[in-house]
Amino acid sequence: MSSPGSTGPGATPPGRRQRLLGELRLWRPLDLAGVAAAWLVGLLLVVVAATLLLYMGYQGLQYVNLDLLVSRPQPGADQSQTGGILDPIVGTLLIILIATAIALPLAVGAALWIVEYGRPRWLARVVESGIEVIAGAPSIAIAIFGLAIFQLPLFGWASFAADGGGVFGRSFIAAGSVMSLIALPSIFATTREALQSVPRHVREASYGLGKTRWATIRRVLLPTVRPDIATGTALGMGRIAGDTAIIVLLLGATLQLQAGSDIPGVGTLQGTGSTLTSYVYNNSPTGEGNAPEKAYAAAFVLMLLIIGLNLLVAFIGRRRAGNDLPR
Amino acid sequence: MAEFPPPVRRIGADGAPNVVDPASREAIPEPIARALAPSYGPERLRIDGVSIHYAGAAKPAVNQVTLPVRQGEVLALIGPSGCGKTTLLRSLNRLVELTPGATRDGRILLDGEDVDHLEITRLRRRVSMIFQQPNPFPMSIFDNVAYAIREQAMRRPGKGVLAPRVESALRRAGLWDEVADDLDRPALRLSGGQQQRLCIARALAVEPHVLLMDEPCSALDPISTGVVEELIHELRETLAIVIVTHNLAQARRVGDHVAFMYLGDLVEYAPTEELFTNPRADRTRDYVQGAFG
Numbered sequence: 001m002s003s004p005g006s007t008g009p010g011a012t013p014p015g016r017r018q019r020l021l022g023e024l025r026l027w028r029p030l031d032l033a034g035v036a037a038a039w040l041v042g043l044l045l046v047v048v049a050a051t052l053l054l055y056m057g058y059q060g061l062q063y064v065n066l067d068l069l070v071s072r073p074q075p076g077a078d079q080s081q082t083g084g085i086l087d088p089i090v091g092t093l094l095i096i097l098i099a100t101a102i103a104l105p106l107a108v109g110a111a112l113w114i115v116e117y118g119r120p121r122w123l124a125r126v127v128e129s130g131i132e133v134i135a136g137a138p139s140i141a142i143a144i145f146g147l148a149i150f151q152l153p154l155f156g157w158a159s160f161a162a163d164g165g166g167v168f169g170r171s172f173i174a175a176g177s178v179m180s181l182i183a184l185p186s187i188f189a190t191t192r193e194a195l196q197s198v199p200r201h202v203r204e205a206s207y208g209l210g211k212t213r214w215a216t217i218r219r220v221l222l223p224t225v226r227p228d229i230a231t232g233t234a235l236g237m238g239r240i241a242g243d244t245a246i247i248v249l250l251l252g253a254t255l256q257l258q259a260g261s262d263i264p265g266v267g268t269l270q271g272t273g274s275t276l277t278s279y280v281y282n283n284s285p286t287g288e289g290n291a292p293e294k295a296y297a298a299a300f301v302l303m304l305l306i307i308g309l310n311l312l313v314a315f316i317g318r319r320r321a322g323n324d325l326p327r
Numbered sequence: 328m329a330e331f332p333p334p335v336r337r338i339g340a341d342g343a344p345n346v347v348d349p350a351s352r353e354a355i356p357e358p359i360a361r362a363l364a365p366s367y368g369p370e371r372l373r374i375d376g377v378s379i380h381y382a383g384a385a386k387p388a389v390n391q392v393t394l395p396v397r398q399g400e401v402l403a404l405i406g407p408s409g410c411g412k413t414t415l416l417r418s419l420n421r422l423v424e425l426t427p428g429a430t431r432d433g434r435i436l437l438d439g440e441d442v443d444h445l446e447i448t449r450l451r452r453r454v455s456m457i458f459q460q461p462n463p464f465p466m467s468i469f470d471n472v473a474y475a476i477r478e479q480a481m482r483r484p485g486k487g488v489l490a491p492r493v494e495s496a497l498r499r500a501g502l503w504d505e506v507a508d509d510l511d512r513p514a515l516r517l518s519g520g521q522q523q524r525l526c527i528a529r530a531l532a533v534e535p536h537v538l539l540m541d542e543p544c545s546a547l548d549p550i551s552t553g554v555v556e557e558l559i560h561e562l563r564e565t566l567a568i569v570i571v572t573h574n575l576a577q578a579r580r581v582g583d584h585v586a587f588m589y590l591g592d593l594v595e596y597a598p599t600e601e602l603f604t605n606p607r608a609d610r611t612r613d614y615v616q617g618a619f620g
């Protein structure tokens with residue numbers, strides 16, 4: 001056949017693999033051990049992630065069906081009587097909507113102010129570290145603080161007040177408002193970074209045309225950083241969808257949506273309900289409910305939702321690559 | 328005893344010659360004012376004793392510079408890096424004010440009006456600017472030019488009103504024939520030279536009286552540079568142009584007058600050929616002959 005060393009079209013080029021092995025022989029043992037450990041840890045993480053996905057998929061797909069998605073949950077000890085997960089799905093979407101509607105303008109406004117104005121400087125620093133503290137705070141701490149706030153008589157309108165003056169403090173308004181703090185840091189951070197990476201000459205081009213600072217922000221800077229805002233928002237939505245502590249403390253823990261007053265629409269916002277996370281929590285084997293299959297199904301739906309949001313982030317990232325500014 | 332050169336004239340704030348003994352400052356010769364050929368149009372811009380300090384710097388970035396800018400001429404500012412030519416240029420439309428800690432002394436007159444008394448957005452429409460880096464906005468070609476035209480009014484003019492003005496600006500910048508087919512294309516897809524001409528179109532769309540150019544060709548290839556220089560020649564008819572350039576050959580090609588700056592001082596100001604062939608100051612001669620840079 002072919003003589004050693006010849007490289008016909010079918011033969012493996014005597015290149016990379018052997019060169020790599022040859023190089024490895026020159027490495028010091030400690031380096032080799034380090035590289036091996038890094039590989040091992042990496043593979044282990046992949047295995048963990050894959051197992052999680054496969055297990056949730058296996059458990060979830062067994063129980064997910066259309067009927068489950070469109071029927072309302074019912075209290076009951078028997079698995080076959082506990083209904084579907086329509087209300088938690090609606091509740092999750094409602095919470096995402098309320099929280100994002102509050103967090104988005106606040107976060108973008110704060111980022112614009114910090115980067116484009118930033119005066120007085122001490123105040124800008126205070127705002128930045130404040131947002132960092134919120135980003136680092138455990139959501140259960142934020143939740144209990146939020147409950148204390150929304151139980152004040154001042155916020156009686158947000159849930160419902162008993163005759164004696166006590167305020168329930170748990171509602172979609174309460175949970176959504178507090179939940180906005182969960183999304184705010186990621187929207188703020190991505191927007192701020194994007195604004196900071198817009199080169200100075202782009203702003204100057206606009207000022208040089210006799211444009212005001214506000215026109216520059218509205219017509220040049222915001223359109224430029226819009227993909228980054230979208231990325232931060234999608235990430236924030238994922239965090240909202242996945243948070244449990246705030247829901248458990250602030251949404252009232254009723255499985256079904258229950259209006260807090262008779263005003264149509266607003267009543268629902270003032271009322272209580274559940275989200276996919278609180279549904280999983282309540283129906284898990286350790287929770288007070290007794291429908292672990294439904295919990296798996298809901299967890300699976302929740303994971304799909306969050307994976308969907310992450311795909312959206314990736315999509316936005318890819319789309320912007322073609323229309324990027326020279327940095 | 329060594330012979331001193333004759334004292335040189337310096338344009339003072341009141342226009343009166345200010346006689347300075349050159350021996351009192353050995354290193355840097357004083358700015359030299361020369362009689363100007365009266366073939367140019369009216370004086371558009373007068374830089375009058377302008378100094379610019381940056382906070383924390385020991386020496387001013389621009390020191391007592393006085394220069395005229397006339398309609399129909401190209402004034403080229405040359406000098407080594409850090410000589411203050413870009414800072415001086417950026418002071419003409421008060422863009423230097425965006426730099427924290429920058430302060431300016433002296434007056435800048437635009438058509439006889441002190442620029443400090445003009446509303447800043449109006450000033451920048453009359454004194455428009457082209458930057459070193461082509462910097463179109465991340466929008467379509469049309470919107471890049473239309474953005475410049477749109478007033479900050481409650482009712483934004485529609486596309487029908489804007490289209491002819493966008494076209495005329497693109498024509499003046501010599502870009503129309505290349506982009507007319509697809510004005511909705513993202514501006515950032517254009518080549519570097521096209522992007523810079525788009526920026527020129529954008530700057531012309533506000534119908535300025537003075538065009539400031541900060542090394543407009545330094546990011547361009549030689550062919551695009553040639554196109555832009557050709558454009559500068561044509562635009563000179565209707566505008567006063569101030570161009571900062573590192574490129575001496577370019578200054579010689581496009582400039583009608585050249586001002587040489589060194590360490591913030593205006594060393595020499597003269598008609599282009601005179602400055603290059605017969606410079607008065609030693610430092611100018613060394614610089615234009617490439618002794619330092």
